[in-house]
Amino acid sequence: MLIGELARRAGTTAKTLRFYEDEGLLPDPGRTASGYRDYPAELLDRVVFIRDAQTAGLTLRQIREILAIRDGGQPPCEHAGQLIGDRLADVQRRISELEQTRSRLLELAGRASTLDPADCGGYCDIIQRPAAAD
Template sequence: MYRIGELAKQTGVSPDTLRFYERIGLVHPIARSEGGYRLYGVEAIRRLNFIKQAQALGLTLEEIRAVLEVMEEGRPPCADVRRVLRQKVALLERRIAELTALRNALAERLRWAEAHPDPACDGQDHCVYLDSTPA
């Protein structure tokens, strides 16, 4: 069994994060010592590694909790994970499109600004480089 500090060292997750994960239902100590210390088994290491991997792929703690609940019910989580992954890919594709459009707009504005390095500008609450349609 591992006390919270030992589990933190084993997994690279801070004790505060472990306490937070316990509060939101992601990890559970299997017992308390006589001194009141949380005690975790080896399954906590597997679970924390699962959580870290899911986070690295962009899953939120709420999404991770939902997957863990499916697993705790004894069902394979693969269908649920595929659904979440599809949603994440679609979200990223939309965000990439938005960022690409923004980059293109900024690059066009920068090209214009560099072609007009000394525009007539009165400095009063605006900049010609940021006007909606440069002259």
């Protein structure tokens, strides 16, 4: 199938498919007599897998690893499970950091709503805590 057909069926673009090829995620396709890329129909599942893996937050490097294991004839699920666990831990850490940032911003927003700009000293009294009196 031609690149446009594969892109349409996979819900992506021809540019994305060429990018996947350049990144080593897709094998070089055969060519038609007129030089157009000619993809086998079974490549559709691979493209959909790549998109699903990206949606799950895996990097192209990680996706390439999974594909290499599968292309080598082995089931990649154990490796994929470890990658997913690592990604989940990263996301949970980031959520914790974002919750801390949210708390700080709520505190600052409260301070901003009560501060008279005429009383502002230093860089910014909203962000910078007032100096302790000696």
